[in-house]
Amino acid sequence: MQARHSPHAPRTSASPALVPALSRALTLLERLAQRREPMSLARLASELELPKSSVHGLCSTLLRYGYLARQDDGAFRIGPGVMPLAEAFVSGTGLTQEFNALWAERAPDETVILSVLNGRDVVYIGARNGQRPLGLAFNVGMRLPAHLAATGKAMLAFHAGAAVRELFAGAELTRMNGRGPRGIDELLVELGRTRERGYSVDDEAVRAGVYCFGAPVFDAAGEPVAGIGVCLNKTTLGADAGAEHRDTVLRVARTLTQRLGGRAPAATQD
CATH class of the missing domain: 1.10.10.10 (Winged helix-like DNA-binding domain superfamily/Winged helix DNA-binding domain)
Structure with a gap:
């Protein structure tokens, strides 16, 4: 066989x-x-x-x-044995170097993560765990389902709907905390909302009590090459529903896009 x-x-x-x-x-x-x-x-x-x-x-x-x-x-x-391979990949990635340079002088208050798509998963290639306790440690090499992770949804939202359907064809959409889309149609609706507002949300889909905002990083062709996430304890969202953290993830994503010589797409994809 x-x-x-x-x-x-x-x-x-x-x-x-x-x-x-x-x-x-x-x-x-x-x-x-x-x-x-x-x-x-x-x-x-x-x-x-x-x-x-x-x-x-x-x-x-x-x-x-x-x-x-x-x-x-x-x-x-x-x-x-796989870790040296992951570390070698990360050390040679300009994207990771630019991400780490952002936090060279001051650690972020909340956890900030950088990931790339790998099939139907995201793989974390950069992580700065914040000063506030989160109850979930993000490490380089860690994998999560892209349809649940904020960074994954931020990237998938800027792929054509047909491409997303093909990627998840025949796959069961895992639910890690009893939350998340139940099927591809529900996922595409959520990705549409993400594309319209420019950022994604993971509301306890990966871990109970953990709330994340995500935004895509684009290359020179306007294609998403990575996702930035800011993760925090949901109880600390505050009256502004986390607007400060949402603005942070959007600002970091724009900064990395600019440093890579990238640009946001001129028009959304159907």
């Missing part, structure tokens, strides 16, 4: 030949990252549609290099 193609893998006819064993190993890592929970050898073999003997060999190799870790019950999870 052959492993299912990753939803993120290129499918063009011009794609170069792939190394099967490497493709399977990367697909296995992606599946563990997507599931966000340890998985047994049998479950991995079933979901990847591969023989147990093949999956055993892949896991043994990935364990050897630290890309997987094994629990006492035998289940596998992502290992610490």
